[in-house]
Amino acid sequence: MTTIHEEREALALLQDYWDQPSQERDEWLKARTQGRDKLRYRVLRLASSETSVTGRFRTGGAGSELTDIVYPERIGAYRLVDIIGEGGMGTVFTGERDSGDFEHKVAIKIIRPGLLKESLIERFKRERQTLAGFDHPNIARLFDGGELEDGSPFIIMEYVDGQSITEYCKQNDIGRKVGLGLFLDLCDAVSHAHQNLIVHRDLTPSNILVTKTGSVKLIDFGIAKPHELDGAGPAHFSVQSLSFTPGFAAPERRAGQPTTTLSDIYSLGRVLEAMSRRWRPDRDLAAIVERATAAAPEERYPAVNALSKDVQALLAGDAVEARNGGLGYRAGRVITKRKWMSGVAMVVLAGLIGGLVVTNNLYREAEAARMEAERRFGDVRDLANTMMFDIYNAIEDVPGSSDALMQLATAAQGYLDDLSASSAADRGLRLETAEGLIRLSEIQGSPSRGARLDAQKAKENLNQAITLLTELQDTDPGNDAVRLNLGRAYSDLSRIYTYIDQDYEAAEAAITSAIGVLEPQTGARFSREAVVQEALFEARLLASTLESHQGRHEAAITGLEELRDDLLVFWPMHEENASDKQAGDLQMVATLTELCRNHAFTEGYEKAIATCDDAVTRIDALYETSPDEIDIARAYYMAHDLRGFAHGNAGNGPQSVSDYEAALYAVRDLTRRDPNNEHFRQALDLVESGIMVAYAVNGDFEKSEATALIGIEKAEARLAASPEKANLKRNLMVGHWNLQTLYGMFNEQEKRCATMAEVKRLADEMEAGGVLADIDRAGLQVIYAEYAKCPGVSLDAPDMPVTEE
Structure with a gap:
């Protein structure tokens, strides 16, 4: 009989065993278990069990001799009948209701006593409650759960009489069209779980059954758990180490890294690959499988819905995004079909x-x-x-x-x-003209969406619109349409001054005007029109962001917390309108993200991470369903970028890299979709600059330096093309700033001194031009103090004043 300690050790070794090349596994195991034959044989038994499971229920794949267990004859109203699956996590029985009121057949899974720590048992309970609330036709229902007298957790779930999805396709000679339809049903079930923040974590054919009537049923959520809780590393024994299936588990899963929805997407790709082996070879299908099963999580589909969308396109004969085809490929698909x-x-x-x-x-x-x-x-x-x-x-x-x-x-x-x-x-035409000018400015100079960022032309159009709207407001001050557009024009103007020109005095004047125009004239807390209140919330968010850019972080935090509280009150009153609900969700994410940034700058990293966690949870749910919407994708990469920044500063290297990689995936996807969009290109540079710091915190100097140098080269090219843009010069300065930090961390003093000289040169140029951001001044003073220690450098006095909080 194996002790619990030995079983845990064997399970941990099993994970590493599968990561070795097949021809080297046995020798590797002998070396790792020298003098411990019992442990080696146990690992081999477990490995054999993993590769020979044929039962309907996957339960972890381990053998059954962990301990001598006497199971009860009944649990609640159900009598245990037959064992239909057995493994390291426990045993699965068929159960029949024998209380006499009605007949009901179920599956009952009993977890082995002692395998789960108390903290994991509590997590198991929370997860069980979540799963019990699932109501999806392609997910086997979980009816009940609890604990036996010996403390063994159990769950009672829907009994599914079916075959694994691959066996069903093989025995019924299922073709591509029907098979892809089954796969889409499976994707819908997994997407439903993800929307409820549950990652399945063992998506294999044996856990995906098809009934005799052709209905897909996803089973065995017994190892699933909320993905935001999955943070245990490989040195910790957790539910993560209890089960994964070789061939279907994502690389990060086998390496013991945190499991996310992207891990499930990898497994879905492997299932699709297994289903399609009997079908005619297809380049589009191969591209879908390749993208879903990419080794790097950030290169996979960002959400299950994106994978489903490509499969639907394949079925319809449309262009498949995974092909990354050019105009010729897309045009060919259109011409072929229509x-x-x-x-x-x-x-x-x-x-x-x-x-x-x-x-x-x-x-x-x-x-x-x-x-x-x-x-x-x-x-x-x-x-x-x-x-x-x-x-x-x-x-x-x-x-x-x-x-x-x-x-x-x-x-x-x-x-x-x-x-x-x-x-x-007439008045109507002048209002339409102003609205058109504001729309043009969005295309020309919006810092968040502008394709070319012609800021000067955008400002001219906004000032034209403000002139027209001010004249209209003078004669009709209560007109909501005029107020709304005037407030938006001032806000957009302030945004350009803030993010592109870095003219904070002009930005502050414009945003003050915006808030004054949009605030309720009756003294009420909120405007009667949701669209006007939405614009006011945007203006208040920008005002707090402007405080942050000027180094006034405490004032920014106060304003953002007040805004957050108002959002929590206002938007729930408008949730019946889907567009209003999404607007409210995005405003809350943006507010929390900016609040996270300010906490991080004031070194409140724990508070920053907690705030960013809230933002990420909210935006991940939106991105899961609508990854192609620009506003959602932008909020997604910003939230993950800021959380990566906070984790990096808190010394959490692996989590920082993970968040930056999520941000990087989203920005690369946007850039790939629209390569001529200047905003997306700049965002990509900044995220790459951030991930460089994360690599450094993680101890990877070479990767960090290479990333930083590539980023600096791109930033130099951007600035050379548009030397008048202050934000591009700041981007280049930040690139050198991060690089000198890297050199300081790894004691590369000569390189650091040369890089600090570049930081100072760029900062001096920005100071001379009156565009140096106050948010950068305190950090620059620290750099200058270090730079003064470099050979041949003499700084008699600070080159700039430091803004007081």
Whole structure:
């Protein structure tokens, strides 16, 4: 009989055993268990059990001689009948209800006593409660659970009479179309679990059954758990070490690293690969499997829904994202599927940009002969609004739309300039003109979405809009549409001053105006219109961010905490509207992310991590369902980026790298979809700069230095192309800043001195130009103190004042 200590040791060795090349495993095990034959034989028994499980229920794969266990004859209203699965975690029985009221057959899983620590038993209970609440047609229901008299946890679940999904496909000669339909049902079940923050963690064919009627049932959540709790490293004995299946477990799973939803996506890819072995070879299908099973988690699909979307595209004959095909591949898919539409599509694409040019010419004609062209002008006006708003909304999230949006902006600019200069336009037309100018500024200069970041043109359009809207407000101060657009214009202007120009005085004036315009005029806590209140919340968030950029972190924290409290009150009152609910969710994520940043800057790393945890939990749920929405993807990478920063500063290297890699995946995905978007490229540079620090904290000097040098090279190229942009110069300074930190950590003093010289040179240039961020001043003083110790350096006095908190 094996003791619990020996069993745990054997299970830990088993994980490492599977990581060895197959031809070297036995020799490796002999070396690791020299003089301990009993332990070696136990590991071999476990390995044999892992590879020979044929029962319907997977229960961990270990043998059954952990301890002599006497199971009860009944549990609750159920009589234990037959053993249908047995392994290291415990035993699975069929159970029949014999209380006389009705017949019911179930599966009962009993966990071996002593295997789970008290903390894990509590986690098991919490997880059991979550799983019991699942209501999905493709997930076997969990009916009940508890503990036996000896403390053994048990769960009572739906009994599924079926075959493993691969065996079902083989025996019934299932073709690709039906098989992919089964796989989509499986993906829907896994996605449902992920949305409830549960990772299955052992997705294998034997845990995916298909009934005689062709229904997919995902079983054995007995080892599943909330993914945010899965943080035990390989040196800890946890539920993580109890079960995984060779061939289907993700590389990080076998290495004992934290398991996430991306681990389940890897396993899904392996299941799809196993299902498809009998099907005709297909390059698109192979690309889907390759992406899902990428060794690096950040290279896999970001969510199960993204995997499902590609499988659906494969079934429909559409382009598959995993192929990363160019225009020729995509056009080929369209032409193959809808040959008659291709000519029409080309005409429409050419007409989109030409439409506003024609609109502008028609407007000029209408202005010259107003009476004769009044009806025609109405048509033109409708067309212009359709172009600037409906078409913009339809294509802004389409991959690679930056060029089209910029062409749309160029075509619209002349039309809007003429309208702005017209004294004859009525109030409605002037409001539409202002709205159009604000929309153009989003394309041209939004720091979060701008394709080319033509900040000067964006500011000109916003000031034009502010002039028009101020005139309208003077005559109708209670008009919500005017207030909303005026507040948005001031906010957008402040955002450009903050993030691009780094002109904080101008930014503060603009955001103060925005808040003054948007605040309720009645003295009420909230505006009566949700869209106006949403804009006010955005302005308040930006005001706190501006405090942070000027080094006033305590003031920023106060403002952000007040904003968070208001969000918690306001948005639940509007959850019946899906778009309002998503807007509220995104505002809460943005607020928590900024709050995390400020806690980190004040060295409250524990508080920062807890706040970022909240933000990440919220945004992960949104990203799971809508990874293609730009606002959601942006919030996702920012939340993970900030949590990576906080973990890095707290010395949590592995978690920091994990978060940065999640952020990096999202930004790379955005950049891949729209390679000409300048904001995405800059965001990619900053995240890569952050992960460089995480690598350093993790002790990987070579990888950290290489990442930093590549980032600096890209930042130099960006600045050389647009030397007038202060934010690009700061990005380059931050790159050198991080690099000198790395050299300091690894005692590379000569390299550090040279890098600190670059930091000082760039900071001096920014100081001379009046664009040095106050948030950087205190840190620069620390660098200068170190730089003064370098050979041949003499700093008589600090080069800049330090802003007081």
